[in-house]
Amino acid sequence: MNWQSDLNVNETVFVPSLEHWYEYHKRDLPWRHTRDPYSIWLSEVILQQTRVAQGKPYYERFLKTYPTVQDMARADERELLRLWQGLGYYSRARNLHQTARYVTDELNGKFPDTYHDLLKMKGIGVYTAAAVASFAFGERVPVVDGNVYRVLARVFGINEDITTTGAKKTFAALATRLIQQANDPATYNQAIMEFxxxxxxxxxxxxxxxxxxxxxxxxxxxxQHRLPVKAKKAPVRERYFQYLIFRNGDKVAMRERTDRDIWQNLYDFCLIETDEPKAMLRDLPLPNLVNELVMQGVFATMPTEATQLLSHQRIKATFYEIDLPDKLADQLPMGLQWYSTGEAGQLPKPVLITNYLEKSLG
Ligand code: SF4
Structure with missing residues (x-):
């Protein structure tokens, strides 16, 4: 196909200008020194969650703990979730683990080497497939992430709302035309994201x-400040979590979150969710067994509060810490189990819970 004939002047000038700019301005980042698809895939999944400066130590820790895809496949999920702690979107960490197992068990440890085969993998979407296919295998497929939308919308004056399917097609078609002119698709993709x-x-x-x-x-x-056009996000949902932290000596009662909700498979305390903030424990709708423990326990501290902002939810938590006497210690309801402070520290937990444990239990 003769791509050149479809191009306007802007498109012809844009690609070489960008490649030249990248040569002089690129940052030295560890994942740019490798063509190993596993390392590139790992870096891309981490960088979807966070900025480069915060993501780099996670990338280095993961590669140190799991140098190969086989090592990650054999990982204990709790340990993997703990390494992921702080990045949010824990389903991505679980997908990472499942994909590593799939590559190891079903594909003999060899990553698919084309964009279309990569797309068939669990948790690998169009962006990650394009990144791995171009960076590791030199395939001429464009990456289109938030940075790319912004650059293309501004340079080419595209007014379409980037959240719509129509706009996504417009940008994908333009990005596909542009990458045909690149000297090296991997470098060009890095360049536009870096730009x-x-x-x-x-x-x-x-x-x-x-x-x-x-x-x-x-x-x-x-x-510049009007582009790219992006529809406003749905409002953030407020949620109120009332945590009852039962303690017995140096043990704390925790449970795994198994429901399809935020923080699935992470650990927290006995949780009562309410529709509004509650100042007094006596106002909480406690199940009978929990109420019994609360009545016979002793409040160890004044309640404390903390907030965690997720992408679409704001969690406002109140923590009530209650010491239980030995005679009640084997009556834990709601899937709670006892963990020593040391064991609790090792469990994968949301940041809100980690911070509470660090501050309050030492
Ligand atoms: S908006 Fe400014 S920085 Fe961005 S491409 Fe245009 S001139 Fe360059």
Whole structure:
């Protein structure tokens, strides 16, 4: 196919300008020194959760603990979730583990080496498949992430709402045309993401020193802050978690969260969720068995509060710490079990719970 004939002037100038810019401005990041699909896949999954500076230590810790996909396949899920702790979206960590097992058990430890085969893997979407296919195997497929949407929307003056299917098709078609001109698809994909991350940033793009300034529709028409167009997010849902922390000597009662909800397979305490904040424990709708324990226990401290903001939810938690006498210690309801403070520290937990344990139980 003759791609060149479809291109306008902006598209022809854009790719070489970007490649040239990247040569001089790229950051030295560990995952850019490898063509190993496992390491690249790992870095991409981590970087979907966090910024480069915060993601780098996670990447290094994961590779140190699980140097190969086989090592990750054999990992204990609790340990893997604990390494992931702080990144959120724990289903991605579980998908990571399942995919590692699939590659090891079903594919003899060999990652699929094409975009289409990568897409068949659990937890690998179009972005990650394109990243692994181009960075590890040099396939000419474009990555389209938030950085790429922003850069393309501004440079080419695309007004479509990037959350719509129609816009996604427009951007994918443009990105596919552009990558045909790249000298090396892996370098070009790195370049456009890097350009979005450090030059054409969301709030303060560095337009004055920009190599594509004279081709950039947003710059030439003063629309940098209007593009890309993105529909407003759904409002954040407020949730109120009332945690009863039963203690007996140096033991604390915790349970695994098994419901299909946030923090699945992580551990927390006895939880009563309410529709609104509750100031007094006596106002809480406690199940009978829990109420009995509360009545016979002794409040160890004043209640404390903490908040954790997730992508679509704000969790406002109140913690009530209650010491139980030995005679009640074997009557734990709601799937709770006793853990020593040391054991509790080793369980995979949401950040909210980790912070509480660190602050309150030492
Ligand atoms: S001129 Fe400004 S808005 Fe346009 S690509 Fe460069 S940094 Fe981004």
């Amino acid at each position: 979005g991350a450090i030059q054409c940033t969301p709030v303060a793009p560095d337009c004055l020193l920009c190599p594509v300034q004279q081709q950039c529709v947003a710059y030439l028409t003063g629309q």
